[in-house]
Each structure stands twice: as structure tokens, then as C-alpha cells.
Amino acid sequence: MNWSDLLSLTAGELIAPTTAAYALAAIGLNIHFGFTGLLNMGQAGFMLVGAYGFAATAQAGQGFPLSALVGVGCSVVFALILGIPTLKLRGDYLAIVTISAAEIVRLIGRSSVLSDITNGAAGIPASRFNKDFLGLSVLPDGRTALGPFAYANNVGDGWWTRIVAWAAVLLAVLLVWRLMSSPWGRVLKGIREDEDAVRSLGKSVYGYKMQALVLGGAMAGFAGVLFVMPASVQPDAMGRSMTFFIWTILLLGGAATLWGPVIGSMIFFVALMFIKTVMRDVLPSVLRPEQLEPLAGILVGITLMLLVIFRPQGIFGDKKELMLDVR
């Protein structure tokens, strides 16, 4: 096995745009689930809606800022449509509605119904929508190498995308920190613990839940924009398994923590790449290459189960909090 290859491959995952996109989506899910207690089982749907909104606008020749705004706006509308009928009901209803709505978006995306915009199952290649984004780059053309990280500056999977993606993640962390240490965040946490108690204190619970759903959904929308930037808008790459990866990341890092989603995403993708690379090296006699991907997926599932059973508070979570008798 070539150790330096292994090292640079896995280290690359640390700062990959995908890792950042997942981290941002997990930060959004953290606002939903970690702080407000909303069970959103369709975070990938919010990302896909955002990505479509962005790609469609950019393809039509609009600049990056407007296109990204439209993408995020689409996710906000998606959140409102899902939230209005369900947030008055018990929590499980939101879970059911989000998981099915995400599937509906994906299925419509890959069908031929809107293929003018979505290009069906083939998806929209990034070259059709990332030109303006790359044109905004402040970096000179060429390649830059920093230790194990060597990428072209101004390509979809290059430095510029990484810089913007991680800046967005940091901004989101800062925003969550500000919000959650404010009285607004206190109301959200109160709702997570007991809606009726918060209602009895005169807060309009429905309004707060809606704000949380919209904010977390908007973050997922922008995460969708970042996610598609290096490659393409591929509906099948943004389905249920993406949602479950985001959940795994959140629980791995620790729900209701500030840095949990970010560190969770880094650990998740480094570990996944490590496992895949090692398996590809060690198991080719046993497994064909196309069998490796599902096996990695199975390992993620097992990790998620073990995590929930043995360390439900995640890496950053406070064990003491979970030991509480939540009555």
C-alpha cells in the first residue's frame, strides 16, 4: 500500500468542498433538531431544491450572487411549504412530510417532466453554472500546493471553491453562536424541551419553529449550491443517503453543540475515504470496485447505530445533559 497516497487522499477530505457543504447542511440540521427539536428527515431535499434554484438561474445567464440568492430563496419557500401544515402538529408529522417531500423533489428532478431545467437523471454539469462563480475568484490562475493539499486555483474543485465554502461554514458557526446565546435561542431550546411550557409563558411557538425551519433550510440551500459547484447537480447524489449522512455527521459531532457539525463532517469524510482507500487496496481479490461503495454505506449505517447506542451525545456533547431524566 502506498502510504503517502493514502495520507494525501484522506487529508484532502478535511478541506474538500463536499466536506464543507455537508458541514453547512449539518449546521442547519442542528438548528432544526439540536436546538429546536424538529425532526427534519429531508435535509438533502432542501439542498437539492437550493441547487436547482441556483443552477437554473445561473444557466439563464445571471451572476453568482443573484443565482445563489435564488437558490437559498427556493429552500426558504420549500421550508415554508413544508412547515405551514405540519408545525402545528406533533413532531413525527414533520419527519414524514420532509422525507417524502425530499423524495418527491428528487424524483421530479430525475424525471423528464422538467428536463429543460433539470436535465433529468443525467443532471446539470457544473460547467453550465459555475463560470460566473469562478470568474469572481480573487486568486490568480494556476495551481497552488500547501503540504498535502495541491489543487488548481480556479476550477470547480479548486482552491476558490474551498475558500468560499469554508468561509460560509465559519460564518454559519458564528451566526449559530450569536443566535443560540441570545434570548431567541433560549426560546428555541425551551421549545425543544417542552412546547406547551413555552406556550404557557406567552411565546408563539409556531412562529419560532417556523423561523428555525426556515433558517436551517436556508443553510441547507446554500450547502446545496456549494455541493454541486465542483461536479454537477445530480438528483440521485442528493437523496435519502445524503440525509442520513448529514444525520450521522450531526450525531457524530454532537447535536446542540457549536462545532459538532463541522468536526463531525471532517471526521466522517476522512474516515470514509480512509476505509474506501484501504478496502480498495486490500480487498480487490474479494470485492469488485462497484461493491466497495455499498459496503462503505453499510459501515456508515453501523457507525450511526453504534453512535446512538454508545455515545448519543456525540464527540462534543455533554454526557451530563443526556443523563437527565427528560420528563
Added chain:
Amino acid sequence: MSAELSSPAPLAKTAAQALAGVAPEPGVAKPDPIIVADDVVRRFGGMTAVDVRHLEVQRGAITALIGPNGAGKTTLFNLLTGFDKPNSGTWEFDGRRLNGVSAGRVARAGMVRTFQLTKALSRLTVLQNMQLGATKQPGEGFFTSLVKPLWAAREREITAQAEELLIRFKLDAKSEDFAGSLSGGQRKLLEMARALMAKPELVMLDEPMAGVNPALTQSLLGHIQTVRDEGTTVLFVEHDMQMVRRIADWVVVMAEGKIVAEGPPSAVMENPAVVDAYLGAHHDTDLGDESVMAEGVLEQLEAEEATE
């Protein structure tokens, strides 16, 4: 503690005085009602849980709502505070129609309740629980929350108010602990203190004394009187007749959803309809009597009933 109980403030007298001339009969009009409810009916399937013709609650007084288990007291609380919808009925709070108004708005109108099954916000600290009870915190708005100077001053006021209340309720040592780590009785105290953070016009307490140790009950009674003396109307549900007798200015008795009696504590407990509601047909007993609620007596009464 005893000082608090033995020297009622001037307001206590006025509350009792105001009610002195009121006839002790169900649905009677009060001189200065804060709540006026009419024909409130709530059915669960075929069962009528609440059927209140007319009820008025006197402003500035402590009114006790008593009645056997399943009488409909909690259901009436839920209806009045917007946590449940009636099949029919109207009510006013402070001259404002409140039927059909959501629970959050009812609380904002100045009518704050606690729950029989305590709702402590477990993974918030005791202090945060208290802070959440406060009103007029601009930082609870999304955009204002982003700019700390806009809400920091109010937050300091709220925190000071919370700490004062926590001292009163003997929870100050716990203020940084998670509410989920409190005992059952402490949760009751926290919930009551939290309700008072909003400085409500009317506070509705559903069995505030249940599970609180007797020594603390004494001081809790004192607190309830202080709350009244500071101008808040109190409506509370309680099963312990000694407590009711000690602090209530007025007692409303419910049985099977209806209001069967009203009056000052001593009169109500001798009322045959009330004794009936609690014990069956034993008219010669006074519920406020020290011994009547003791288990032995109840068993005796039940035995007598069985043989009849």
C-alpha cells in the same frame, strides 16, 4: 415563615372584605371580576368533563378551585388558558374576550398558568427557565437577537428579577443546575416561580403544593399570599383542605364538571353539597375538620356506605 402567615397585609383584608357580602351560591356575581365565564362545555366522547353555567373570579383575591378527582378542574384550566378548545362557551378576562384565543396570546394577555404534571425545561438551567418566563425581552426577536446591545440591558433586569424570585423559592443554590436534575417538589417550585416572572395579572396554579414537603408548603403559602398582596389574582387547584382553608379568600367547588358550590372556605366545607361530592351522603361532616380527610375516617365512611 409564621410571621408571613399570621400578619396578613392590608390587601388580604380588602380581598376578604370585598367578598364578604357575596352570597355563597354557585355562579354568584362578584363585585370586581377578572374572569367571567358563561356556558363553558367540554365533552370527551359521550362524557361531559366540564359544564360551567356561570363563573366569576374576583380580582385581587385568592380563589381555590376544589373538587374530587376527575371533577374537571384541570380541563377547565386548559380551556380558560387556550390549551384546549371547548364545545361551546365564552369567557372574558379583564374585559377581553378570550375564547378561541391561542395559549400564547392568553399568556401574553396576563393570564399565566402552571401544569399539574410539571413541565420543567430539563436541559435548560434553572436560571434559563426563569429567564424564559420574562416578557418584553426584545432579544427574543430573530433580528434583534443578533445585536446584543439591543437586549443586554433588559437581560440584566430579567436576571436580577429571576435571582430574587429564586431566593424566595429557595432555589438560588440550584440556579446553574439543569432543571432536569431537580426533584419533583423543586420542579413545582420552579414552575411557579417561572410563571411569576411574567408578572401576570392572574396566575393559575394547578396543584402547586402536590409533592412539596410540609415545611416548604408553609413558606409556599406565604409566597402565594405575597403574590396576591402585590396585586396578582390567584386561582389555584388544591386537594389539601387545610391549605385551602388557610389561604383562600373564596372557594369554588366542582363535581362532575359542574360548579356545585361557592363561598368562603369555612362555609363551603360545611356545605352539604360539597361533602356529598367528596364523600357521598354524609351530611354531618365538615371537610375542613382536621380528622375528616384522615385515611381511617374515609375507610370508615366507605365501609358504612357499603353496608347501607
